[in-house]
Amino acid sequence: MPVGTELRAHRGALLHFRADPGAVADPASYEFFADGLLVVAAGRIKAMGPAPELLPGLPQDTRIISHGDNILMPGFVDTHVHYPQTDIIASGGGELLDWLKQYTFPTETTFADSLHARSVAEFFLDELLRNGTTTAMVFCTVHRGSVEEFFEAATARQLRMVAGKVLMDRNCPPQLRDTPQSGERDSRELIERWQNQGRLKYAITPRFAATSSEAQLQSAGRLAREFPECLIQSHLAENRAEVAWVRELFPQARSYLDVYDHYGLVRERAVYAHCLHLDAADRARMAQAGAAAAFCPSSNLQLGSGLFDLAAADGAGMRFAMGTDVGAGSSFSMLRTLAAAHQVAQLSQQSLPALRAFYLATLGGARALGLEGKVGSLAVGNEADFIVLDLKATPLIARRTAQAGSLAEKLLILMMLGDERAVSQTYILGQLQASGVAA
Numbered sequence: 133m134p135v136g137t138e139l140r141a142h143r144g145a146l147l148h149f150r151a152d153p154g155a156v157a158d159p160a161s162y163e164f165f166a167d168g169l170l171v172v173a174a175g176r177i178k179a180m181g182p183a184p185e186l187l188p189g190l191p192q193d194t195r196i197i198s199h200g201d202n203i204l205m206p207g208f209v210d211t212h213v214h215y216p217q218t219d220i221i222a223s224g225g226g227e228l229l230d231w232l233k234q235y236t237f238p239t240e241t242t243f244a245d246s247l248h249a250r251s252v253a254e255f256f257l258d259e260l261l262r263n264g265t266t267t268a269m270v271f272c273t274v275h276r277g278s279v280e281e282f283f284e285a286a287t288a289r290q291l292r293m294v295a296g297k298v299l300m301d302r303n304c305p306p307q308l309r310d311t312p313q314s315g316e317r318d319s320r321e322l323i324e325r326w327q328n329q330g331r332l333k334y335a336i337t338p339r340f341a342a343t344s345s346e347a348q349l350q351s352a353g354r355l356a357r358e359f360p361e362c363l364i365q366s367h368l369a370e371n372r373a374e375v376a377w378v379r380e381l382f383p384q385a386r387s388y389l390d391v392y393d394h395y396g397l398v399r400e401r402a403v404y405a406h407c408l409h410l411d412a413a414d415r416a417r418m419a420q421a422g423a424a425a426a427f428c429p430s431s432n433l434q435l436g437s438g439l440f441d442l443a444a445a446d447g448a449g450m451r452f453a454m455g456t457d458v459g460a461g462s463s464f465s466m467l468r469t470l471a472a473a474h475q476v477a478q479l480s481q482q483s484l485p486a487l488r489a490f491y492l493a494t495l496g497g498a499r500a501l502g503l504e505g506k507v508g509s510l511a512v513g514n515e516a517d518f519i520v521l522d523l524k525a526t527p528l529i530a531r532r533t534a535q536a537g538s539l540a541e542k543l544l545i546l547m548m549l550g551d552e553r554a555v556s557q558t559y560i561l562g563q564l565q566a567s568g569v570a571a
């Protein structure tokens with residue numbers, strides 16, 4: 133699919149972030165133009181700023197697409213999601229370890245069939261686009277073909293995606309087990325085939341400490357050293373029974389994080405989902421290493437895992453961004469995920485201002501994945517993956533946003549009441565992809 137070289141200018145409200153607004157919503161951290169212009173050509177952002185300033189400088193025949201007062205912003209970045217769990221979203225209750233046994237492992241077994249993997253990958257990616265998520269860090273399954281099919285489907289859509297083959301050699305059904313040797317060989321071959329192929333990046337993916345032997349974690353560490361540009365993804369300190377189990381399996385480790393650290397898996401571009409049951413030393417170590425936590429509030433509520441401690445993360449300077457964690461997470465929608473994050477903060481007598489929430493869902497995610505300068509903001513030179521948020525998506529959203537004064541109020545309404553209906557358009561490399569329900 134060729135990327136259009138023609139100059140196009142999108143006129144509407146523009147919002148993007150340059151830094152984390154923090155708890156006080158620092159006004160220097162973001163740019164907002166109520167009447168803005170986003171100029172795109174050859175898949176990249178050529179200019180952005182106030183429309184009255186930029187319009188006179190454009191060539192006369194420039195196509196101008198008007199979005200009224202709808203908000204254009206960078207596509208969302210989901211830093212933790214499992215595509216093979218699409219078909220178990222909203223399954224039964226129970227906590228993590230039972231849920232893995234009862235729902236997750238059985239559904240992942242079906243990904244031995246590459247045709248099945250391809251059809252789920254296609255559905256999954258289209259669902260992300262419908263929800264305005266243009267980049268994600270994705271778990272595949274233990275099957276090598278599950279990664280090939282995912283990357284093929286992402287290539288067909290020209291998406292910037294990060295994914296990897298699950299490494300898992302114990303404490304799971306025999307059909308889902310690899311070995312330290314086969315896991316390392318498959319990962320290396322996948323890295324050689326896919327890392328930096330088009331817009332794709334590879335993530336070394338030990339599922340979690342409980343399903344990898346010491347030999348396999350060692351092998352993951354070897355890959356991480358051999359391929360420093362690759363990302364790393366895993367799960368960490370999600371559930372109390374899981375934490376106790378990992379303590380039994382690795383009695384010599386100071387903490388759960390220390391297991392990964394021992395094998396060289398805690399570094400920049402490493403993303404650990406959940407990070408609920410950490411201590412101060414763990415958070416300090418995450419911050420020092422430049423590793424990031426994926427905060428997955430809908431999953432944490434769905435599995436009763438616990439409440440992410442935003443204040444402790446901030447106190448330690450620990451980087452974090454948003455993850456849906458589908459299928460434990462109950463929605464593909466980043467807007468609904470931000471609503472859950474806001475409610476989690478409230479339950480801990482903490483706060484998540486709307487501006488900060490949208491930072492975490494865009495530039496914050498890109499930073500966690502080492503993709504700043506490519507996606508996550510509307511900075512000139514970035515890849516033109518952006519979305520249009522409809523302030524009149526539903527009668528209720530229209531009614532509430534009409535009464536809202538400030539940008540922060542409008543954003544809070546969108547995140548508390550919105551879902552894929554509020555994402556009226558999704559653009560990839562400047563090309564319109566999917567029209568939302570409202571279109």
Ligand code: GUN
Binds near residue numbers: 460
């Ligand atoms: N821990 C290990 N595997 C998983 C998984 O698939 N989902 C979640 N939420 N936690 C995990």
Ligand code: ZN
Binds near residue numbers: 213214367405457
């Ligand atoms: Zn997960």
